[in-house]
Amino acid sequence: MKKYLFLLLNLISLSCEVEIMDNRRAQFKGELVDENNIALSDAKVNLGIEIPGFKTSNFQTIAEDITNGQGQFDFLTLQPENKVMYLRISNISEESNFSLELVQTILNNAGPLFDFGEIQIRTPRRFSVNFQNTSGSEEQVFFEYTYVTFTPLVSDLPGWRTVRGYNMEYEESEEQTWLGSFGENTEKVISLTTLLNTEIKLRYSIGEPLHLSDNIQEINFVIDQTMNEYVVEY
Amino acid sequence: MWLNIKLILLFSLLGFSRLSAQEKPDSISTKTEKYNRFLVYAGVNRNFSTGDGFISDAYDLSFGGELGLDFMITKNLLIGFQFDLLKATATKPEDLAGVQETKIISSSLHLGYKYYFSNLLFLNLTGGFGHARYSNKASFGRKFHDDAFFLYAKPKLGYTFDENWSFYLAAAIRNDKLRIETTPDFEDYFDNSTRIPISLGIQLGF
Numbered sequence: 001m002k003k004y005l006f007l008l009l010n011l012i013s014l015s016c017e018v019e020i021m022d023n024r025r026a027q028f029k030g031e032l033v034d035e036n037n038i039a040l041s042d043a044k045v046n047l048g049i050e051i052p053g054f055k056t057s058n059f060q061t062i063a064e065d066i067t068n069g070q071g072q073f074d075f076l077t078l079q080p081e082n083k084v085m086y087l088r089i090s091n092i093s094e095e096s097n098f099s100l101e102l103v104q105t106i107l108n109n110a111g112p113l114f115d116f117g118e119i120q121i122r123t124p125r126r127f128s129v130n131f132q133n134t135s136g137s138e139e140q141v142f143f144e145y146t147y148v149t150f151t152p153l154v155s156d157l158p159g160w161r162t163v164r165g166y167n168m169e170y171e172e173s174e175e176q177t178w179l180g181s182f183g184e185n186t187e188k189v190i191s192l193t194t195l196l197n198t199e200i201k202l203r204y205s206i207g208e209p210l211h212l213s214d215n216i217q218e219i220n221f222v223i224d225q226t227m228n229e230y231v232v233e234y
Numbered sequence: 235m236w237l238n239i240k241l242i243l244l245f246s247l248l249g250f251s252r253l254s255a256q257e258k259p260d261s262i263s264t265k266t267e268k269y270n271r272f273l274v275y276a277g278v279n280r281n282f283s284t285g286d287g288f289i290s291d292a293y294d295l296s297f298g299g300e301l302g303l304d305f306m307i308t309k310n311l312l313i314g315f316q317f318d319l320l321k322a323t324a325t326k327p328e329d330l331a332g333v334q335e336t337k338i339i340s341s342s343l344h345l346g347y348k349y350y351f352s353n354l355l356f357l358n359l360t361g362g363f364g365h366a367r368y369s370n371k372a373s374f375g376r377k378f379h380d381d382a383f384f385l386y387a388k389p390k391l392g393y394t395f396d397e398n399w400s401f402y403l404a405a406a407i408r409n410d411k412l413r414i415e416t417t418p419d420f421e422d423y424f425d426n427s428t429r430i431p432i433s434l435g436i437q438l439g440f
Contacts, residue, residue: 017375019375022379025417062374063332
């Protein structure tokens with residue numbers, strides 16, 4: 001019985017292993033720039049595949065690189081046979097914070113050169129508005145804001161599909177409107193990620209919902225810096 | 235399966251040779267210069283790579299082994315085949331796309347000329363061609379391989395110390411033409427490799 005179990009486990013582990021193409025070395029290269037065509041250096045470019053397991057799948061990195069001063073990445077890799085490949089690009093820093101994931105099923109007749117050319121990436125801008133009570137009596141804050149959601153990729157990469165900006169909330173850049181309220185005695189901060197040169201429209205009222213209030217305040221914020229922090233006193 | 239058949243044949247030939255030796259004790263001189271006979275040899279080799287290709291740049295070549303069989307067509311001409319095994323450890327896996335270890339298994343055919351300095355000392359000059367399989371182990375996935383066609387030239391200096399036994403020292407030069415499909419940026423790097431195996435071994439005639 002143990003023998004069969006051992007054999008079965010071996011077979012399963014073998015079936016989970018990735019087949020690599022014989023006589024093949026693939027090259028992945030490209031250049032990252034921001035929306036102003038400025039090179040994005042020190043960004044991490046990671047190529048991986050998903051390996052199915054018993055219950056969950058594992059992400060296996062097969063090659064990675066860091067973009068140089070010109071924003072270029074260039075690496076050599078083995079080519080898995082007919083596999084779904086994920087190209088993850090990220091740069092988590094104060095200056096440019098983005099992450100995106102591209103996916104494509106790479107068939108054996110594709111490659112060995114995968115040249116992405118210029119990949120234009122939007123670097124996000126952070127926005128926050130802090131409602132500070134100066135009246136002394138605690139009241140609810142009702143608000144509505146409209147902003148352009150963040151998506152990292154600008155360029156259209158033929159054959160590659162953007163899965164998501166991973167760890168990001170939205171898949172596409174589009175205008176979103178959010179309605180909400182803050183209770184009494186809570187921290188009242190709106191934080192979001194948006195794009196450079198866009199506007200955030202904020203409407204709020206104190207004590208009453210917007211549709212009932214006849215005292216609605218409106219503010220337009222222009223996003224022009226990496227961090228856009230504002231304080232609204234009421 | 236093929237390996238088993240080849241081993242059985244080899245041991246059969248060795249056995250036959252021992253029987254022949256017992257039946258017909260002969261002088262060293264007549265034995266060494268005799269033709270229509272087989273010579274089986276085995277040796278170890280140390281490999282040195284040359285050039286700027288991937289083998290010399292990113293591998294540490296360890297000791298290898300060789301096993302061959304020659305047939306003396308005439309007193310001076312021989313034909314034969316040889317198997318080689320060499321294990322190479324990657325010193326720069328990042329330059330090899332993640333390959334960590336490679337076993338190079340080669341099989342080849344050769345033609346040679348045997349020159350006798352004396353009854354005991356001889357020189358074989360052989361040239362041959364063959365197929366090599368580079369069996370690679372990478373940081374992920376199953377083993378995979380690369381194929382190569384190779385040419386080589388091998389002078390072999392031998393000394394006969396018994397009716398049938400000799401030992402030899404050989405230095406070959408071998409060029410492997412790889413079949414690796416890659417981009418123009420890396421074609422030159424993976425295109426071919428040249429190495430010099432220095433071998434020491436023994437040879438048995440029967």
